Amino acid sequence: MNPLNQSFYLRDSLIVAKELLGKILVRQIKDKYYRFLIVETEAYRGIADKAAHAYEGKRTNRTLPMFKEGGITYIYLIYGMYYCLNIVTNVKDTPHAVLIRALEPLDDEALQVAALNRPIKSKKIFDLTNGPGKLCKALEIDKTLNESDVTRKGPIWITEGSHEFQVISDKRINIPYAMEYQDVEWRFYIKDNKFVSVLKK
């Protein structure tokens, strides 16, 4: 399967966040490919979005990738312990990004790496990748993969997937400081999917 091309990413993160659901994220580790379904995303919309790192156009070493053209990764460390994977969208100097919040392993191989990288007690396999910090651990994603091109075959890329599902919109998670942006429904997930991190109340 070929990567989605860059035009897919050169749009508002709200659109891309919705359309990334059901797409397949491919992670290459040492000549092996692991496939995961994207089941939960959040849109962060740059300048106007108080929850976004790039709010008011804040340009620092950390946020720099978001100011580039869509189609690359933006990876940051949170709470000193966990990485979060984002896909940069929209055109240059419009710092939009989509946070990948949950993935579903699509085959046994994918399940095996996830379990290996993230040993857990419970037998519930959805605990492996049902959260942004968890999935980075499970897929060996850290800052060395920051600014990876997802429109070409490399460590991470994204291909076409399924369209057989319903989309649920909900509030984004854990952004208490975002004021009036706290309650906008810019989180999207696949209805009835076991790997979604937080369900709508």
Place this chain on the structure above:
DNA sequence: ATTCGGATTCTCT
């Protein structure tokens, strides 16, 4: 089922 605190270090002021 739900709440709580601790972990741990990068990033920016």
Place this chain on the structure above:
DNA sequence: GAGAATCCGAATA
């Protein structure tokens, strides 16, 4: 020096 787009285990109920 404060605070962070989180996770886990323990405790309560």
